[in-house]
Amino acid sequence: MDTTWRTEAGDAGTETEVWHLRLYVAGQSPKSLRAFVNLTELCEEHLPGRHEIEVIDLMEHPGLARSDDILAIPTLVRRLPAPLRKIIGDLSDTERVLVGLRLQSRRR
Amino acid sequence: MLGAPAPAAPRPPTLPKAPTGISGLDEVTGGGLPRARPTLVCGPAGCGKTLLAMEFLVRGIVEFGEPGVFVAFEESAEDLIANVASLGFDLAALEADGRLVIDHVNVLGAEIEETGDWDLDGLFLRLGAAIDEVGAKRVVIDTIETLFGAFENTAVLRSELRRLFGWLKERGVTAVITGERGEGQLTRYGIEEYVSDCVIVLDHRVTAQTSTRRLRILKYRGSLHGTNEYPFLIGETGISVLPITSLGLRNHVSKERMSTGVGRLDSMLGDGGYYKGSTVLVNGTAGTGKSTLAAQFCDATCRRGERALYFAFEESEAEIVRNMASVGIDLQQAIDAGLLRIECFRPNVLGLEGHLFAMQRTVSEFDPSVVVMDPVSDLLRIGSGADVSAMLTRQVDFLKARGVTTLFTSLNSDHNPGQADQQIASLVDTWLLVKTMEGNGELNRLLYVLKSRGTAHSNQIREFVLTDHGIELADVYVGPQGVLTGSARQAQEALERSDGAARQEELDQRRVNLDRRREAVEARTAALWREFEDEADVVGHLLSHGSTGAEDRADQRLEQGRLRGADEPRTGPNGGGPSDPDGGT
Numbered sequence: 001m002d003t004t005w006r007t008e009a010g011d012a013g014t015e016t017e018v019w020h021l022r023l024y025v026a027g028q029s030p031k032s033l034r035a036f037v038n039l040t041e042l043c044e045e046h047l048p049g050r051h052e053i054e055v056i057d058l059m060e061h062p063g064l065a066r067s068d069d070i071l072a073i074p075t076l077v078r079r080l081p082a083p084l085r086k087i088i089g090d091l092s093d094t095e096r097v098l099v100g101l102r103l104q105s106r107r108r
Numbered sequence: 109m110l111g112a113p114a115p116a117a118p119r120p121p122t123l124p125k126a127p128t129g130i131s132g133l134d135e136v137t138g139g140g141l142p143r144a145r146p147t148l149v150c151g152p153a154g155c156g157k158t159l160l161a162m163e164f165l166v167r168g169i170v171e172f173g174e175p176g177v178f179v180a181f182e183e184s185a186e187d188l189i190a191n192v193a194s195l196g197f198d199l200a201a202l203e204a205d206g207r208l209v210i211d212h213v214n215v216l217g218a219e220i221e222e223t224g225d226w227d228l229d230g231l232f233l234r235l236g237a238a239i240d241e242v243g244a245k246r247v248v249i250d251t252i253e254t255l256f257g258a259f260e261n262t263a264v265l266r267s268e269l270r271r272l273f274g275w276l277k278e279r280g281v282t283a284v285i286t287g288e289r290g291e292g293q294l295t296r297y298g299i300e301e302y303v304s305d306c307v308i309v310l311d312h313r314v315t316a317q318t319s320t321r322r323l324r325i326l327k328y329r330g331s332l333h334g335t336n337e338y339p340f341l342i343g344e345t346g347i348s349v350l351p352i353t354s355l356g357l358r359n360h361v362s363k364e365r366m367s368t369g370v371g372r373l374d375s376m377l378g379d380g381g382y383y384k385g386s387t388v389l390v391n392g393t394a395g396t397g398k399s400t401l402a403a404q405f406c407d408a409t410c411r412r413g414e415r416a417l418y419f420a421f422e423e424s425e426a427e428i429v430r431n432m433a434s435v436g437i438d439l440q441q442a443i444d445a446g447l448l449r450i451e452c453f454r455p456n457v458l459g460l461e462g463h464l465f466a467m468q469r470t471v472s473e474f475d476p477s478v479v480v481m482d483p484v485s486d487l488l489r490i491g492s493g494a495d496v497s498a499m500l501t502r503q504v505d506f507l508k509a510r511g512v513t514t515l516f517t518s519l520n521s522d523h524n525p526g527q528a529d530q531q532i533a534s535l536v537d538t539w540l541l542v543k544t545m546e547g548n549g550e551l552n553r554l555l556y557v558l559k560s561r562g563t564a565h566s567n568q569i570r571e572f573v574l575t576d577h578g579i580e581l582a583d584v585y586v587g588p589q590g591v592l593t594g595s596a597r598q599a600q601e602a603l604e605r606s607d608g609a610a611r612q613e614e615l616d617q618r619r620v621n622l623d624r625r626r627e628a629v630e631a632r633t634a635a636l637w638r639e640f641e642d643e644a645d646v647v648g649h650l651l652s653h654g655s656t657g658a659e660d661r662a663d664q665r666l667e668q669g670r671l672r673g674a675d676e677p678r679t680g681p682n683g684g685g686p687s688d689p690d691g692g693t
Contacts, residue, residue: 026229035224058233065234069214072259073229088259089224100221 019043019051020080026073027059031090035074038091046103076100123330126174126246126282129167130160132349136334137325141306144280146273148303150287150294151310156321156342157286158183159192160310161248163346164284165208166197174245174282175207177238181254185210195346209238215258222260228268232275239279247276247283256297270302294326305329311337320459320495323349339498341461348502361385366478366513369408370401372570372581373540373555378563382538384477385511386561387504389532391485391518392542396553397574398517399423401542402480403432403439404578405515409478410442417476418450419467421486425450436577449474460491460499468506479507483517484532500532537561542572545593552593555581571597 023039025032036055043051058065058073068077072088078101087100097103127140134140141147141164149157165176180188188210189199202208211234239247252269259265276283285303287295294300300307307326323340325333340349365380374381382388382405390398406416420428428450429439442448451470458466471479481503487496500516507514516532533539539558544551553572557565570581571593585592585600592600 024230026233029229031225031227038224058230062233062237065230066211066237070230070234071213071215071228071255072220072226072231074226075230085221087221087223089222089226092224093222096221096223100223 017050017081019047019078020054021051022054022056022077022079024056024058024065024068024070024073024075024077027057029073032074034090034092035076038094038097039076042091042094042097046098125331126168127172128164129171130163130347130349131345132338132340133160133323133347136323136338136349137306137328138332141282141284142328142331143282144277145305146276146283146285146303147306147308148285148287148295148300149308149310150289150300152289152312155289155310155312156340156347157310158188158250159195159342160308160347161250161284161286162188162192162197163195165246165248166192166199166202167346168246168282169202169207175242176246176248177209177211177235177242177244177281179235179238179247179249180210180212181215181249181251183250184212184214188212195344197346206242209242209244211235211238215254220258226261226264228265228272232272236279239281245281247281248286249283250286251288252285253287253295253297253299262297269299273302306331310340320491321461339460339495341464341502343461343465362511367408367412368401369404369406370579370581373579376557376566376568376570376581377538377560378565382513382515383562384513385508386513386537387508387535388513388515388538388540389518389536390515390540390542391520393520393544396542396544397572397579398519398542399428399482400432400435400437400574400579401540402482402515402517403428403437406448406478406480407432407437407439407442407578410445410447413447414478415446415474415476416442416448416478416480417471417474418448418480418482420450420452420482421455422483424452428452434576435574435579449476455486455490460487460495463487464499464502467503471507471510471512475510476512478513478515480515481517483519485518485520497532497535501535504535538563548594548596550594552597554584554593 021039021043023036025035039053043053056064056068058070064070074088074090076087076091076097078085078087085100085102087097091097124143125137125140126143127134128137149160151157162178165178168174168176178188183191185199192199199208199210203210213231235247238244252272255265255269256262273283273285285299287297287299290296290298294307294309304327306328309324309326311322311324313320313322321340321342322337324337325335338349340347362384364384365374365382366384367374367381368377390401392398402418406418409416418428423431425443429443432439439448439450443450449470451467453463453466455463467481484496484500487499491499504514516536518532536559538560541556541558543554543556545554553574555570555572557567569584571584573580573582582597585597
C-alpha cells in the first residue's frame with residue numbers, strides 16, 4: 001500500500017509474534033487522524049516493537065471497501081494474529097480497543 | 109375576461125417514474141417507482157420483499173437498460189443467484205456483462221467493537237464504487253436494518269441512514285430499500301421515517317389455514333396510486349400483482365363454436381354452442397345438475413377427440429364417473445382414451461395462488477381444449493370474494509390466452525346469485541343459471557341463459573331434465589298458473605293432447621257433414637239432370653219422329669181442309685190422311 005506507515009519499537013516483549021493491524025480511513029478526516037494517533041500510541045504502549053500498522057485510504061481505493069467488507073470508518077482490523085477482528089470508531093476508548101484486540105485479557 | 113377561455117395552465121411536470129416491469133405493479137403505482145428517489149418495501153419475513161426488489165432490479169437491467177446494484181445484508185451473492193434462478197433470472201450472466209453488481213455486506217456474526225466516533229463512509233464509498241462500476245441507475249438495499257443488530261450506537265446509525273438516503277437521492281439512483289415489519293410500526297427500527305417518497309407494504313396473511321400475499325401502496329408522495337390491497341402471486345416468471353385484466357383483453361377471438369353436449373342448449377345459445385375460448389359460468393343451487401352439465405360438455409368434447417380437463421373440488425374421480433354413468437354419461441371411456449383428466453383436490457390443501465399455479469401447470473402439461481372447475485364457489489372457503497375473483501381473473505386470462513374454453517360451476521345457497529358469481533359475473537362470456545322450482549309437491553329444474561356475449565341466445569326458460577341418456581331440455585308451459593314443469597308440464601301436455609283429439613273429432617264430424625251435404629247436392633243435381641234429360645228426350649223424339657215444318661204446314665192445311673169439308677168420308681180409322689200411305693184415296 002502506498003499510504004503505509006510503519007511503527008516499530010526496539011525492545012521485544014515476551015511474545016515475539018508480530019501484530020499486523022490495518023486501519024481503514026476515508027481521507028484526512030478528523031476522525032481518521034484521531035484514530036491513527038490513538039492507534040499508534042496504544043501500540044507503542046502495549047505492543048512495543050512487534051506491530052505493523054497499515055493505513056488504507058478508501059477514498060483512494062474504494063474497491064477495497066467491498067473486498068475487505070468495510071462499512072464504518074474508521075475501522076481497525078487485526079489481521080494477525082488470527083482470527084480476524086474488527087474495531088470501529090476513532091479508538092478514543094482505549095479500554096474497549098484493548099478488549100476488542102484481545103490485548104487486555106493477554107495482559108492479565 | 110368573461111367568456112374568454114383562459115389559456116390552459118401549464119401542466120405541472122409529472123413526477124418522473126421508473127417502471128418496475130413487474131406485472132401489475134406499474135399499473136397500481138401509475139407507472140412505476142419514483143425515479144431517483146428511495147422507495148421503502150416492507151413486510152414480514154417471507155413476504156417476498158427481496159424478490160420484489162430483485163425483480164425491480166433485473167427487469168430494470170433487462171427491459172429498461174438501467175444497470176443496477178444489489179446490496180445484500182442478509183443473503184450471500186451465491187444464495188441470491190440460486191434463489192432467483194428458478195424465476196429465470198440469470199444474475200451471474202448480468203454480473204459478467206457488467207450490468208449488475210451484487211455486494212454482500214457481511215455483518216452477521218461479526219463482533220464489532222465500537223471505540224468512539226465513527227460513520228458509514230465505508231458503505232457510502234463501496235456503494236459509490238459499485239454504482240460507478242456499472243453506471244447503475246437502480247440500487248437495492250436488502251435489508252439495511254440488519255445493521256441495527258451489528259452496531260451498538262443506534263443514534264449514530266440512524267443519522268448515518270438518514271444521510272445515506274439523502275446521498276442516494278443526490279446520486280440520482282432509483283432505490284428500493286427493504287425493511288422487516290416491526291411491532292406497531294412499519295419497520296422494526298422505524299426507518300420509514302427516513303424514506304418518505306414511496307412506501308409499499310407487503311403482507312402474507314393466513315386465513316382459514318391458507319395464505320395469501322398482498323401488496324399495498326401505503327404512500328406515494330406526489331402521485332396518484334391505487335390504495336387497495338392487491339393480492340399478488342409469486343409465479344414462474346416473478347411477481348404478479350392482481351387484478352390485471354389488460355392481459356386478457358388482447359387475446360385472439362374465435363368465432364368457432366363448441367357443442368355444449370346438449371342439443372337444445374346449443375340452439376338456445378344461437379348457432380351451435382359456446383364460443384371456443386370463451387368462459388362459461390353455470391350456477392345454481394345444490395343438486396341442480398351443474399356438474400352433469402359440465403360432464404356432458406366434457407363428454408361431447410372428448411367424443412370429438414379433443415382433450416378436457418376437469419378440476420373437481422368436491423368429488424373424487426371415481427364418484428364423478430359413477431354419478432355421471434347413472435345419467436348415461438360414460439366418462440370412463442374418455443378417461444381410458446386419455447382424452448379426459450379429472451383432477452380432484454380439496455381447496456384448502458393450498459392457498460389460492462398455489463391452486464392457480466398447480467392448475468396452470470396441469471393445463472400447460474395436458475393442453476386441453478376444455479377446462480372445467482367444479483365448483484369455484486368452494487374457493488371462497490380459502491379466500492375472500494375479491495381474492496377469488498382476482499385469482500379467477502388470472503385463470504381466465506391464462507386460459508383465454510391458450511384458447512381454452514372454460515366452464516366454471518358455482519353453487520349458491522338461495523335463488524339469488526351467490527357471492528362468487530357476483531365477483532366473476534363480469535368475467536364470464538356465457539352465464540347459465542339452473543334453478544329449482546317447487547310446485548305440485550315436486551322439485552323441478554329450470555335452465556336460463558342469463559347472458560351470452562356475442563350470441564343471439566334464447567330468452568326462454570327450458571326445463572332441465574336428467575334422463576338416463578344425459579341432459580335434455582324441454583319446453584315449459586307458461587300459463588295463468590305460471591310456469592309449469594315436471595308432472596304439471598306432463599299433465600298440460602296430456603291436456604293439450606286430449607284437446608287436440610277433441611278438435612280432431614269435430615273436424616272429422618264436419619267433414620262427414622260436408623260429405624253428406626255433397627251427397628245431397630249431388631242427388632239434387634242428379635234429379636235436375638234427370639228432368640232436363642227427360643225433356644231433352646221429348647224434344648229429341650219430336651225432332652226425329654216429326655216432318656219438317658213445311659210438311660207439317662201442308663198437312664195442317666190439308667187437315668184443316670178436311671175438317672172444313674166435314675162431309676168428306678173418312679177413309680179409315682187413321683183418318684185416311686195423305687200421310688197414311690196405306691190409306692186408299
